[in-house]
Amino acid sequence: MDALWKQGSSCDWPAATVIISDDDDAAAAELLRRGPWTVDEDALLAGYVAAHGEGRWNELARAAGLRRTGKSCRLRWLNYLRPGVRRGDFTPREQLLILDLHSRWGNRWSKIAAHLPGRTDNEVKNYWRTRVQKHAKQLGCDVGSHRFHDAMRNLWMPRLLERIHADDSAAAVAAAAAADNVSHYYSAASPSHELLSSQPAYGNAAPMGNCARALSPDASSVTGSSWSSREASPPSQFQSSSCSTMAGCSTSTEQCQNNGCSSATSVDMFDKSWSELLARANHDDTEFGLGETGDNWWSLEDIWEEPLY
DNA sequence: AATAGACTCAACCGCGAGTCC
DNA sequence: TGGACTCGCGGTTGAGTCTAT
Numbered sequence: 001m002d003a004l005w006k007q008g009s010s011c012d013w014p015a016a017t018v019i020i021s022d023d024d025d026a027a028a029a030e031l032l033r034r035g036p037w038t039v040d041e042d043a044l045l046a047g048y049v050a051a052h053g054e055g056r057w058n059e060l061a062r063a064a065g066l067r068r069t070g071k072s073c074r075l076r077w078l079n080y081l082r083p084g085v086r087r088g089d090f091t092p093r094e095q096l097l098i099l100d101l102h103s104r105w106g107n108r109w110s111k112i113a114a115h116l117p118g119r120t121d122n123e124v125k126n127y128w129r130t131r132v133q134k135h136a137k138q139l140g141c142d143v144g145s146h147r148f149h150d151a152m153r154n155l156w157m158p159r160l161l162e163r164i165h166a167d168d169s170a171a172a173v174a175a176a177a178a179a180d181n182v183s184h185y186y187s188a189a190s191p192s193h194e195l196l197s198s199q200p201a202y203g204n205a206a207p208m209g210n211c212a213r214a215l216s217p218d219a220s221s222v223t224g225s226s227w228s229s230r231e232a233s234p235p236s237q238f239q240s241s242s243c244s245t246m247a248g249c250s251t252s253t254e255q256c257q258n259n260g261c262s263s264a265t266s267v268d269m270f271d272k273s274w275s276e277l278l279a280r281a282n283h284d285d286t287e288f289g290l291g292e293t294g295d296n297w298w299s300l301e302d303i304w305e306e307p308l309y
Numbered sequence: 310a311a312t313a314g315a316c317t318c319a320a321c322c323g324c325g326a327g328t329c330c
Numbered sequence: 331t332g333g334a335c336t337c338g339c340g341g342t343t344g345a346g347t348c349t350a351t
Contacts, residue, residue, distance in 0.1 A: 036319075036345090058336070074337075075320065110339060125340075126318055134316090 033067045037076050041066060045073055046081045079120045086118030090127055092163045098124060099132075099152055099160075 033041075048064035054077065057070030066073060079085070090098070094116055101112045109121035109128075116124065128143075136143040139151055 034321075056336080069321095070336075071322090071338095072320075078338095079319075107340065121339075122319075129341095130317060 032069060034072070037080075041068070042076070042081060045077060049077055049081070075122075079122050084118050085120065090119075090123075092160045092167065094119065095127075095131075096157060096160045096164070098127060099157060102128065102132075103149065103152075 037045075044064050044066055048060060048066075052060070052063075054074075057074040059070070060066075061068050061070045061073045064073075068076075097116060098112060101115060105111055107125075107128075109125045113119050113121040113124045133143055135151075135156070136145075136148045139148055141147045
């Protein structure tokens with residue numbers, strides 16, 4: 001379609017792009033808006049869906065008086081207006097789950113997003129393309145390569161686990177202090193999953209410890225081995241990490257940063273430490289455990305043996 | 310302060326599958 | 331059976347924002 005694009009300055013809608021069809025007769029009826037949605041359009045769409053429900057998007061668009069395609073309405077509703085849509089940075093738990101599920105299913109964004117309550121396939125896809133592929137580029141390899149998968153398993157995922165443990169530990173300590181009952185938490189010598197069980201449930205998701213299992217029907221087909229399933233401790237590059245202990249990261253943001261960790265307020269905590277870890281791995285002549293894993297991909301279940309809640 | 314390049318993410322596009330007539 | 335239509339998915343784009351120089 002050789003459509004003519006212009007800014008819709010003459011219509012009563014806020015400035016936006018409209019399509020004028022080449023067909024003169026249809027032009028008047030084919031004024032379709034594109035580009036960012038306005039508040040009015042959002043209200044119109046949300047109100048109509050609330051009253052009549054989802055589905056039949058083309059018909060809905062016409063009936064609601066929206067100068068949008070049904071496709072556009074559906075996308076706007078699902079990715080933005082739908083109740084329960086979560087916005088903002090991905091938490092370390094979500095990042096870890098994305099890495100794991102992508103290793104199983106590949107670019108099945110909607111399937112992956114279905115296991116991240118409130119997240120859309122578009123968000124997951126964007127996260128992968130911007131964050132993950134950026135790291136692959138830094139490594140000079142493809143995201144589908146063994147090298148990158150091993151880097152994720154041996155560098156990225158343990159780092160995320162550290163962060164999750166640190167955050168949860170700090171939160172637990174804070175909660176205990178607030179209750180003026182700190183000694184109870186330390187003297188109980190409780191395993192982490194008991195400690196963390198006091199944490200509020202994340203969204204509507206199942207607890208992550210169970211999540212990796214419950215949400216992975218084909219988990220049995222994943223046969224990859226990893227350091228945690230064969231060793232009692234992480235690879236050397238992580239044992240030597242200045243931030244390899246929970247205490248190293250949980251005491252304070254400042255200390256964490258001084259120790260070489262990313263800020264506790266930085267959700268994509270690996271961004272700032274990627275180069276550092278990469279350099280360390282190269283210095284240690286580490287090939288990301290490629291030889292140890294053979295042809296098998298890593299699995300979240302391999303490195304996440306104890307429930308986090 | 311200005312500019313260029315990098316990055317993010319909302320939105321669009323094309324295509325295949327499913328449904329209806 | 332097959333054509334029209336709808337839906338949903340994955341890939342791509344580009345405007346706005348951020349960051350480095």
